[in-house]
Amino acid sequence: MKSFFIAFGIATVVIALPPALLGYASKAESLIPGFWLIFQFFSSLTFLICLGVIWGQKQNGTLGGQIFLGATTLKLVLCMSLALIYLHKYTVNDVVFVLNYFYLYFSYTAFEIYSLLSNLRVQNKK
Numbered sequence: 001m002k003s004f005f006i007a008f009g010i011a012t013v014v015i016a017l018p019p020a021l022l023g024y025a026s027k028a029e030s031l032i033p034g035f036w037l038i039f040q041f042f043s044s045l046t047f048l049i050c051l052g053v054i055w056g057q058k059q060n061g062t063l064g065g066q067i068f069l070g071a072t073t074l075k076l077v078l079c080m081s082l083a084l085i086y087l088h089k090y091t092v093n094d095v096v097f098v099l100n101y102f103y104l105y106f107s108y109t110a111f112e113i114y115s116l117l118s119n120l121r122v123q124n125k126k
Helices: 002-024 035-059 061-089 094-125
Strands: none
Touching (some): 002 035, 002 094, 035 061
8 A cells, every 4th residue: 555655646746747847838828727726636536546446455356346447437427527617617728628638637547557457466466
């Protein structure tokens, strides 16, 4: 579990670095309004889902796959709801929004899959 916290911290810093550098380099038009709030949402959601799946796999290893699929479905629905609410509230450049949104979504999804699969491999070796 400790390795998950370290990996999550490193992944969050690595994911936050390119947008922070864009903002620092006065390329703020490349980021949508409220980008850091959406970043926090994706970060928190990924953290909670990963913790829930890891905890669920430790409680009942036979349901690990079902817990993972349920958590992935929940994440997809919540992220799509966020996009719908955001686009209803703000008018933004569509291309910039899509690039920002999918950068966060795919980056955190890649981390989630990597961390959960590496956790599952450790359990299979036992």
